[in-house]
């Protein structure tokens with residue numbers, strides 16, 4: 551069972567404390583963009599009780615459950631402290647058990663469990679896709695670089711630029727021969743039974759390699775390996791750093807410094823990295839870029855994760871467009887999540903517009919780095 555009955559009851563009791571203030575709806579990118587209250591988090595959580603009873607949801611109720619990127623803005627906004635994200639995860643877990651989840655969600659989940667990446671692409675050679683001859687890697691190092699699926703399979707230049715910075719500052723990590731998807735998609739979709747086994751297997755594999763520190767460019771890998779695996783299995787014997795933290799350590803130590811650049815950079819924050827939001831601002835400013843804020847009180851998600859993009863491409867695209875529109879006037883839109891970049895590049899491509907260039911922060915920093 552993905553979520554045990556006791557926890558289901560606990561989550562149900564939280565719903566009874568809802569103040570019906572709709573603070574969550576004002577923050578939810580899917581409610582805002584569709585202007586449809588049926589998709590507000592307040593309505594999303596009301597689907598739990600009928601699902602616990604095994605009832606079939608209305609089409610709107612069903613879409614409410616899956617029109618969610620699990621960005622966390624609703625949890626942050628809720629004055630009653632309701633764990634809206636956990637309720638949605640539980641609803642999705644029940645729908646999976648009832649064999650009623652969207653086909654694309656089942657398909658992607660199957661890809662991750664069998665091919666170890668969301669696309670179902672061959673995984674054995676994934677390091678060959680991003681490792682170049684000029685990179686310095688140390689196969690025996692206890693520090694590993696984990697690129698992440700959307701870099702290895704779609705945006706290898708992020709790994710190239712990241713490794714240029716790390717190598718220039720004296721860091722020569724190892725690659726992970728059996729690197730695989732962290733599994734966030736499965737967690738977001740409530741496949742917790744599968745994830746408990748997956749987290750155990752991958753944690754034990756990484757530990758057996760003697761890895762003590764993982765540096766990753768992917769916010770999902772950072773969050774999932776760094777915190778979620780502990781809840782699903784146990785605390786791993788390695789620490790996980792997002793590469794932004796490493797850049798900051800190198801900058802503070804005087805090992806990473808910049809030639810002053812010019813231009814305005816709009817910054818698209820990565821939802822899972824709330825604790826690190828100051829770092830990209832400090833580094834971009836240190837490199838001479840003027841930072842244009844596109845978030846208000848809360849980050850407005852790119853709209854892609856957790857199955858929103860494959861299941862609802864138009865609405866997911868409309869959510870992503872908000873970031874592009876808010877970036878108008880800047881020279882570049884910077885991200886530090888390869889899935890944000892992948893999604894925003896795809897929107898521009900589908901509209902046949904060149905639009906604002908979307909660059910990972912590594913690419914901007916490597917241009918500015920003093921050699």
Ligand code: SF4
Nearest residue numbers: 578618620621622624
């Ligand atoms: S997690 Fe994000 S997308 Fe999902 S309901 Fe909350 S605010 Fe909306």
Ligand code: SF4
Nearest residue numbers: 568569571572574628
């Ligand atoms: S923010 Fe919390 S209390 Fe307010 S409507 Fe949403 S779930 Fe209910």
